[in-house]
Amino acid sequence: MDTITPTGNATINGVFGAGTNSTFTPLDSIHATGTNNTLNISDTAGGTAFPSGTSVxxxxxxxxVSSGGTATADFSGYTGLTALNVTESGGAAGITAAGTTAVTLSDSAAAAAT
Structure with missing residues (x-):
């Protein structure tokens, strides 16, 4: 469990997935101030259960970004989130975001099938 409190124009990187040294883990707390803050989350195994209890x-x-399909992930509690960009290959299991969040989904497997 980590607590991170960056200020404006910050980029926070988190990794999770089987066989990795995960830096985005259950109960992590990220409370940024200012504007233009970005959180990059990478599921290196693809389809790994999204860390539960995170607070952002x-x-x-x-x-x-997921190297395979994405697991169910709920971003609706991420206060202040205005843009969610999901990149994966193999199908999104269930991405949820607040109505005030613009969501972009890019699925390379779907693109290859067309």
Missing amino acids: SGVQTVNY
Whole structure:
């Protein structure tokens, strides 16, 4: 469990997945201040269960990248989130965001099938 409190124009990187030294783990707390804060989350195994109990506020953009399909992930409690960009291959299991968050989904497997 980590607590991170960056200020404006910050980029926070988190990794999780089987066989990795995870830096984005259950109960992590990220409370940023200022604007233009970005959280990059990478699931290196693809389809790994999203860390539960994370608390995020003050981050305006989340980039969630999965090497395979994404597991169910709920970003609706991420206070201040305005943009969620999901990049994956193999199908999104269930991405949830608040109605005030613009969501972009890029699935390379779907693109290859067309």
